[in-house]
Amino acid sequence: SKSRLSFAKRAEQHRNPLARHLFALAEKKQSNVVLSADLTTTNDLLDLADRLGPYIVVLKTHIDILSDFNDDTIAGLTELSKKHDFLIFEDRKFVDIGNTVQKQYKGGVLRIHDWAHIVNLSVLAGPGIVHALEETIKNGDISERGLLILAEMTSKGSLATGSYTKASIDIARMYPETVMGWVATRELSQFVDSKTDDEDFVVFTTGVNISSQGDTFGQQYQTPTTAMAGGSDFLIAGRGIYAAADPVAAVQEYRKAGWDAYKARIE
Numbered sequence: 023s024k025s026r027l028s029f030a031k032r033a034e035q036h037r038n039p040l041a042r043h044l045f046a047l048a049e050k051k052q053s054n055v056v057l058s059a060d061l062t063t064t065n066d067l068l069d070l071a072d073r074l075g076p077y078i079v080v081l082k083t084h085i086d087i088l089s090d091f092n093d094d095t096i097a098g099l100t101e102l103s104k105k106h107d108f109l110i111f112e113d114r115k116f117v118d119i120g121n122t123v124q125k126q127y128k129g130g131v132l133r134i135h136d137w138a139h140i141v142n143l144s145v146l147a148g149p150g151i152v153h154a155l156e157e158t159i160k161n162g163d164i165s166e167r168g169l170l171i172l173a174e175m176t177s178k179g180s181l182a183t184g185s186y187t188k189a190s191i192d193i194a195r196m197y198p199e200t201v202m203g204w205v206a207t208r209e210l211s212q213f214v215d216s217k218t219d220d221e222d223f224v225v226f227t228t229g230v231n232i233s234s235q236g237d238t239f240g241q242q243y244q245t246p247t248t249a250m251a252g253g254s255d256f257l258i259a260g261r262g263i264y265a266a267a268d269p270v271a272a273v274q275e276y277r278k279a280g281w282d283a284y285k286a287r288i289e
């Protein structure tokens with residue numbers, strides 16, 4: 023496992039350029055916060071991204087929840103990602119056969135591949151989905167694009183456990199050039215073969231909230247501190263930050279909690 027190494031070291035050693043960029047950004051901004059910016063108008067989304075951009079390393083979007091998605095949405099996000107130096111992660115959760123997913127990733131009105139550095143997917147339908155997305159990435163002329171596999175989910179009763187989680191990791195390891203890591207609640211070291219120690223899959227953890235245990239639809243939270251102690255690398259938080267009375271104060275609190283916990287675990 024690489025969780026005891028510093029992000030600086032992991033940036034130096036990583037084979038994937040997007041992972042290197044991410045680790046370097048985290049060191050530079052002293053933050054491992056991914057803001058889940060689940061707002062539903064372009065104005066609200068861009069306003070939040072502009073105010074909180076300095077404190078985060080990745081902005082996670084659900085682009086299909088916007089009521090007024092248009093070209094300015096993407097122009098605005100792209101401009102803010104450069105202004106504040108954060109990556110964009112579209113939480114699209116691709117799940118179909120490879121041929122369909124390629125079209126959903128490249129085309130449609132959303133043209134996700136054009137603007138999202140990171141997207142995620144489920145391996146419910148087997149490895150073909152990763153093959154298809156990887157082909158789009160490799161054939162495209164945009165260099166920094168990466169995939170995350172949904173190895174676990176945070177909601178109560180999730181079926182992404184046990185052999186499903188293990189299969190997610192096995193498939194990730196088939197595509198190390200484009201799969202930069204997975205979304206999981208913890209390190210999953212029981213599934214990762216420690217013999218192959220040039221591997222360094224990045225762990226993104228959703229369901230992070232300092233002041234709540236969950237919601238009425240089965241969301242289950244842990245804190246930044248427990249997530250980092252469990253082997254997470256990047257903390258994804260939504261309502262805990264954007265729905266706080268003062269989102270700027272909240273993001274600073276999550277950033278400090280995440281960074282302190284990161285510092286405490288490295289060698």
Ligand code: 5BU
Nearest residue numbers: 058174175176205228229259260261262
């Ligand atoms: P919250 O407001 O911090 O609960 O938002 C969590 C976000 O992470 C939201 O955008 C979900 O769609 C997303 N999510 C999740 O909550 N749990 C998961 O297992 C995965 C994504 Br994968």
